[in-house]
Amino acid sequence: MNCQKAQDCMRQYLDGSISDHDLEEFIKHIKSCPACYGDLEIYYVMDMAQNYLKDESEESYNICQLLETDMQNKLVKMHRKRRLRHVLLGAFIIFAGVIGWTIFLLAGYL
Ligand SMILES: [Zn+2]
Numbered sequence: 001m002n003c004q005k006a007q008d009c010m011r012q013y014l015d016g017s018i019s020d021h022d023l024e025e026f027i028k029h030i031k032s033c034p035a036c037y038g039d040l041e042i043y044y045v046m047d048m049a050q051n052y053l054k055d056e057s058e059e060s061y062n063i064c065q066l067l068e069t070d071m072q073n074k075l076v077k078m079h080r081k082r083r084l085r086h087v088l089l090g091a092f093i094i095f096a097g098v099i100g101w102t103i104f105l106l107a108g109y110l
Pocket of ligand 1: 003
């Protein structure tokens, strides 16, 4: 991913609408590009500030830590989703195999 594409993805990253494929590429780019990391940090801080103003609690925010945690959480969520997709695909293949085998056996008896 290049800087232009990363810039385009920032809003989607922050509102959580970024695709899994883009998310992985985006975080890889952010971690290797100080300029984009800096920009993301600014957008993230602005988002946090808005939430902070809405939030009445006195909890203090460690922005850098929160951003790191946010990136980590989004990656974990994506990997979980991907694993679930693989499990479902595996279950489907087994199911299709069982059905196919059943049809094959039934055809043998007919
Ligand atoms: Zn960049």
